[in-house]
Amino acid sequence: MEGYRRIHSTHLDVLKEIGNIGAGHAATSLSALLGKTVEMSVPEAAIVPFQELPDRMGGSENEIAAIYARVDGHTPGSVYFFANVCESERFIQSLTGKESVQMGMAKQSDLEYSAYLEAGNIVIGSYLTSFADLTGLQVSCGVPDLSVDMAGAIISHGLSRLVSQGDAAIVIDTHMKIEGWSISRNFGSILLLFDPEAFETLFRSLGVQVDE
Template sequence: MIQKLNEIHLDALKEVGNIGVANAATSLSILLNRTIDITIPSVDIVDIEDICEFVGGEEEIVNAVFFRVIGDFEGNFFLIIKEHSLKKLVHNLYTENHLNMSNNVEMDYSLFNEFGNILAASYVSSLSDLICSRLSLTVPQSAKDMAGAILTYGIHSYGEIGNDAMIINTSFYYDNEKIEGYMLFLPEPNTLHSFFNKFGIGF
């Protein structure tokens, strides 16, 4: 069903992505106490088997926070951060919150969960306001594993999925350094009708 998307549909999705990640970047700027720049989101339609190529390949070790978006419009939301970028983020979070650095992995992931929760909540809140729909997030789940394992679990454990996936992704930059990660939002195919109807676009 996703293959039916045309340029008008993709433009609408890109606009939603623009607004969502801009608000997410603002929240992140407050959290890290520094200016955050973002890339313009891209919208890609890919075969479900090729999703991992967007994050460096199936065997790329990544850190991820996964949410289900539930309500009038449902889907899967991922925040995926590469290992060296996570270390930078955790260091900044410790510094800005006046915490002592430690080797406490549980504490590190607690901060990472909070980071992901703020980004996802900002994105979904923007989406909810834009399409005048009731949306909420499930409790986040975080993991460190190969990208293939994380994405396979998140995609196939919840909701309907076809042979294709839609990915709205972006990258964040701070202090001229790239946060090597991705925000991926995969709407369920059977919810796209109501989404595009909000924009007056047939589907």
């Protein structure tokens, strides 16, 4: 937990700013993809203990669509973009023009899978590009994958190699507004599971004081 204990409100403000810039880039790319105006913003960046992550996702049994990618470079770890399945279905309807979309476990078609994966990849890529631009750190993103499952199962799998290294993660919430239709004010979140030592590297690169 040492790396996480050193994170204060100032650090979270920096992460929120990175998130807002990334959200702006993602909104531009999604607008081009959809042919509609997309607005995105980041209302909050928070440190969330591992045991509370499923609650952050609507509960352990809440079905979510999560896109995962490995992050390598100066700040190794993992990045997730996740959203409630119902909201994900509405989002894919806008992407594909289909009237009926099913993203539940083992229900999505190849088209729906590909559409959501592409959109999530845009969001993740935009956030990581913003992260790299503002920090000057080198980061690379692995090939993303999509999993639709209960939040508890997805989190358990994602934390399997980290439980001995830390006990909290960074969650960056995302608000999205799409021209012509209503979407939940809070749509999707970015989950950063960086290796604990990576946080010192991140904040030092930004000139933020790290307590010893």
